Amino acid sequence: MAKPVLKWAGGKRQILHKLRACISQDYDAYHEPFFGGGALFFDLEPGNGSINDINPRLMNFYSILQSEDWRDMVEEAKELEENHSEEFYYECRDEFNRLRNQRGQMRYDERVKEAALLLYLNRTCFNGLYRENQSGEFNVPIGSYSNPDIVHPDQLQEAHDALQGIDIMNKDYRYIGHEAEAEDLVYFDPPYQKGSGENFAEYFSDTFDVDDQIELLHLVLDLHEQGVEVAMSNSGAAERLYKKEDRYQEYIENEDLFVVPLEARRSINSDGENRTGADEIILTSVPEQKRKESLSSY
Ligand SMILES: C[S@@+](CC[C@H](N)C(=O)[O-])C[C@H]1O[C@@H](n2cnc3c(N)ncnc32)[C@H](O)[C@@H]1O
Numbered sequence: 001m002a003k004p005v006l007k008w009a010g011g012k013r014q015i016l017h018k019l020r021a022c023i024s025q026d027y028d029a030y031h032e033p034f035f036g037g038g039a040l041f042f043d044l045e046p047g048n049g050s051i052n053d054i055n056p057r058l059m060n061f062y063s064i065l066q067s068e069d070w071r072d073m074v075e076e077a078k079e080l081e082e083n084h085s086e087e088f089y090y091e092c093r094d095e096f097n098r099l100r101n102q103r104g105q106m107r108y109d110e111r112v113k114e115a116a117l118l119l120y121l122n123r124t125c126f127n128g129l130y131r132e133n134q135s136g137e138f139n140v141p142i143g144s145y146s147n148p149d150i151v152h153p154d155q156l157q158e159a160h161d162a163l164q165g166i167d168i169m170n171k172d173y174r175y176i177g178h179e180a181e182a183e184d185l186v187y188f189d190p191p192y193q194k195g196s197g198e199n200f201a202e203y204f205s206d207t208f209d210v211d212d213q214i215e216l217l218h219l220v221l222d223l224h225e226q227g228v229e230v231a232m233s234n235s236g237a238a239e240r241l242y243k244k245e246d247r248y249q250e251y252i253e254n255e256d257l258f259v260v261p262l263e264a265r266r267s268i269n270s271d272g273e274n275r276t277g278a279d280e281i282i283l284t285s286v287p288e289q290k291r292k293e294s295l296s297s298y
Contacts, residue, residue, distance in 0.1 A: 002045055002158035006061070006119070007128025008037030012189060012233065015262060015280075016043050019187070021293045022231050022260055022284040027185035033173035034189045035059075041187075045162045050179055052169040055130070056103060057096075057118055057138075059170040064115035065156065066163035074156055076116035081150040089124055089142040092117055097137045123150040177219055182227030189233045190216055196236030196277030203237040210241065217242050221251065224285045231286070236261070236278040258284050 004011060012019060019040050030046030032038060035053040053059050064073050080092060096117040099110055106114070122128055125140040133139045169175060173190070180186050191208045200210050213234075224230050239259060242248045251257035261278030284291075 002042040002162040003155055004037035004039050004042050005156055005159045006037050006122045011037045012039040021291055022282045023185055023292050024229055024286045024290045025292045027229050028183045031176055031180050031186045033176045042162055047165050050167040050169055052171055056170050059168055060111055061115040061118045063168045064112055065160055070160050073112050073115045077119045077151050080120040086142055120150055124148045180223055180228045185229040187231045192235040194235050194279040196279055200237055200241055203235045213238050213241055229285055232283045234281055236281055239281050
């Protein structure tokens with residue numbers, strides 16, 4: 001079982017057992033259109049399917065890690081690790097941003113360099129965050145690791161192995177509407193903030209807002225209708241939003257789609273009335289008897 005090699009906001013390592021309990025035992029190909037750190041993918045090692053993220057630097061990293069020459073990238077990252085200092089971190093950040101401006105015309109060795117820099121910056125920056133300014137420059141400051149542990153060759157080898165046979169893409173998630181076929185599994189993990197309130201703007205970012213959430217829901221339902229197995233992580237707030245869609249409500253009422261609440265928090269709503277809302281949910285098309293693992297075993 002491989003592990004994620006990058007720290008990523010919204011990473012799903014903590015809830016892997018719950019995710020496993022929401023998917024079936026057998027599916028043809030596996031697809032993950034909002035890949036990030038890919039916690040579920042590395043856990044499952046599906047061997048067939050596609051992974052995608054809109055972030056080009058991230059997908060360049062995975063495509064170099066997948067390639068035959070991935071060890072060149074590891075060697076470069078080791079060198080960066082050996083030279084780590086505050087001054088060096090900011091030099092690397094500048095170099096990483098300089099390469100970004102050459103996207104589309106990068107030589108292979110520059111792509112390897114960019115991948116090594118991403119690994120180094122990811123392990124040394126503040127909280128392993130990935131954030132860009134308005135001009136698309138990575139702008140996270142250095143973290144407080146005096147002796148960061150950056151390169152784990154065994155872990156990278158396992159991730160390299162897990163990536164074999166997988167299509168690596170850098171598109172908008174909507175590609176999945178054409179890519180997935182009946183009996184495939186698609187796991188969606190869009191950007192969201194945990195929470196269950198009704199002030200939706202709080203939970204969805206400018207880059208993935210309320211309209212994007214609704215559009216995504218309908219794509220998920222379309223795929224389900226075509227016989228594709230679907231699972232999605234989201235906030236409780238998104239589920240509240242979805243409930244306003246008749247099509248969604250019908251699926252839930254007909255027990256053709258299931259909501260698994262993850263974290264429940266008791267709160268008082270504006271009318272002073274108690275309600276229990278889950279901060280985070282998993283939506284799945286897989287009925288309990290077909291799931292890979294039973295939730296009741298946790
Ligand atoms: C919550 S993170 C995924 C975390 C991942 N499951 C993990 O375990 O690390 C969401 C990802 O979606 C990507 N993303 C945002 N908008 C997107 C879009 N329109 N199409 C594809 N990917 C997108 C972001 O770059 C981010 O990496």
